[in-house]
Amino acid sequence: MxxxxxxxxxxxxxxxxxxxxxxxxxxxxxxxxxxxxxxxxxxxxxxxxxxxxxxxxxxxxxxxxxxxxxxxxxxxxxxxxxxxxxxxxxxxxxxxxxxxxxxxxxxxxxxxxxxxxxxxxxxYFRILIEKNLIVTQRRLIASFSDTAEEKYYKLIQNFPHILQRVPQHMIASYLGVTRETLSRVRGQIAARK
Amino acid sequence: MxxxxxxxxxxxxxxxxxxxxxxxxxxxxxxxxxxxxxxxxxxxxxxxxxxxxxxxxxxxxxxxxxxxxxxxxxxxxxxxxxxxxxxxxxxxxxxxxxxxxxxxxxxxxxxxxxxxxxxxxxxYFRILIEKNLIVTQRRLIASFSDTAEEKYYKLIQNFPHILQRVPQHMIASYLGVTRETLSRVRGQIAARK
DNA sequence: AAATAGCATTGATCTATGTCACATTATTTG
DNA sequence: CAAATAATGTGACATAGATCAATGCTATTT
Structure with a gap:
């Protein structure tokens, strides 16, 4: 501990x-x-x-x-x-x-x-909060300019491990899209491969 | 100074x-x-x-x-x-x-x-960044759940003075909508009064 | 005062994503 | 282990807001 x-x-x-x-x-x-x-x-x-x-x-x-x-x-x-x-x-x-x-x-x-x-x-706390702010700013910009697919892609680049631990509908909620949309995005990505 | x-x-x-x-x-x-x-x-x-x-x-x-x-x-x-x-x-x-x-x-x-x-x-800087983080988090949530009109309303509640100093298309950009959409939102609000 | 450029408005489409409804498949939990 | 519950997938349809395009303002600038 x-x-x-x-x-x-x-x-x-x-x-x-x-x-x-x-x-x-x-x-x-x-x-x-x-x-x-x-x-x-x-x-x-x-x-x-x-x-x-x-x-x-x-x-x-x-x-x-x-x-x-x-x-x-x-x-x-x-x-x-x-x-x-x-x-x-x-x-x-x-x-x-x-x-x-x-x-x-x-x-x-x-x-x-x-x-x-x-x-x-x-x-220490300043640095933590700074990092959090930078991430949150990026998410805000992404919410303005990225499609659902782009947001999902960035997430799997940055936090690939999270996908194994969190149900999909929560990923969708984190990305700011509905679970149905995320499901379809994943379907399309899978179909292309 | x-x-x-x-x-x-x-x-x-x-x-x-x-x-x-x-x-x-x-x-x-x-x-x-x-x-x-x-x-x-x-x-x-x-x-x-x-x-x-x-x-x-x-x-x-x-x-x-x-x-x-x-x-x-x-x-x-x-x-x-x-x-x-x-x-x-x-x-x-x-x-x-x-x-x-x-x-x-x-x-x-x-x-x-x-x-x-x-x-x-x-x-001092920790406190500044904290405040910035809190505002940015609110904008992120708003981008997920608010309509263009709601976002505009919240802005004029929180920063009424900014509207006088900034052209509308920049307000639109800050809110994450197009200038056309903001113009229509404003038109609808005006029409209702 | 004319001219030029930046802003705002308005209308006609288009589209990504949301919504609703139901089917299918996992995962808990008694 | 079965029943209940939660999660995911898919189809049909609706819609907020984007895009494209034209037009009208209003301010500076010359």
């Missing part, structure tokens, strides 16, 4: 073992079974979660009742509704385990304490 | 006057005329720019030759291609002044120095 976290942190910043030991005390380990929710809409996002094992999805349900997946969080990534976690306002998002998960949870007070005691974590 | 910058920084973090004085030395003021470019695609984004006055747009041109506006940067905001600025790789974006602008430019080495000397700026 914590090895992956240590590794991921040191990919971006350098901290001493002592500092990491303090950091560890701020987390609470938590197992979350498949289909259980880390966060439900209208609740405040009390934790930011580091994923040691498993896979979660963050999604929103719009006024028409359609689900839209904002993010998949795999091992080594974080899952939370940033906006709610930071402001303490109720979230519009849901975060659900798609597999049995092992998480490391951190509350907002613990997070504040971490940043206060070891300010270099500001840098 | 620099008052707006000082104000914006202190909205998010607290720094001493001395620290701010050091910070100031890292910028170079620059006037940029309307229609001139701060960054052209295939160039490395050498500066991150604080906007003291004026208005810029960041946009990308896709394979089909269509422009897509990622962001408008008004007074008090920043403009840059984060990805290129951080990595030093050529940018795919263009940044163009839509009005005569007064900017404060900072190079990557200056930026690194600022973060090294006054680490609390890590926090």
């Amino acid at each position: 914590y090895e992956l976290l240590y590794e991921k942190i040191r990919e971006n910043i350098s901290i001493s073992e002592e500092e990491f030991n303090f950091c560890k005390t701020l987390f609470q380990p938590k197992k979350l079974r498949k289909k259980r929710f880390l966060l439900g809409e209208d609740d405040v996002c009390k934790y930011t979660a580091f994923v040691e094992k498993g896979l979660l999805r963050s999604f929103i349900i719009d006024e028409k009742g359609t689900e839209h997946i904002l993010q998949f969080s795999l091992e080594g990534w974080w899952a939370a509704d940033l906006s709610s976690f930071l402001t303490g306002e109720p979230s519009k998002y849901n975060i659900e385990a798609l597999e049995d998960c092992e998480l490391l949870l951190m509350t907002k007070p613990a997070w504040d304490l971490l940043l206060e005691k070891i300010p270099v974590f500001e840098r | 620099y008052e707006l910058l000082y104000e914006k920084i202190r909205e998010n973090i607290s720094i001493s006057e001395e620290e701010f004085n050091f910070c100031k030395t890292l910028f170079q003021p620059k006037k940029l005329r309307k229609k001139r470019f701060l960054l052209g695609e295939d160039d490395v984004c050498k500066y991150t720019a604080f906007v003291e006055k004026g208005l810029l747009r960041s946009f990308i041109i896709d394979e089909k030759g269509t422009e897509h506006i990622l962001q408008f940067s008004l007074e008090g905001w920043w403009a840059a291609d984060l990805s290129s600025f951080l990595t030093g790789e050529p940018s795919k974006y263009n940044i163009e002044a839509l009005e005569d602008c007064e900017l404060l430019l900072m190079t990557k080495p200056a930026w690194d120095l600022l973060l090294e000397k006054i680490p609390v700026f890590e926090r």
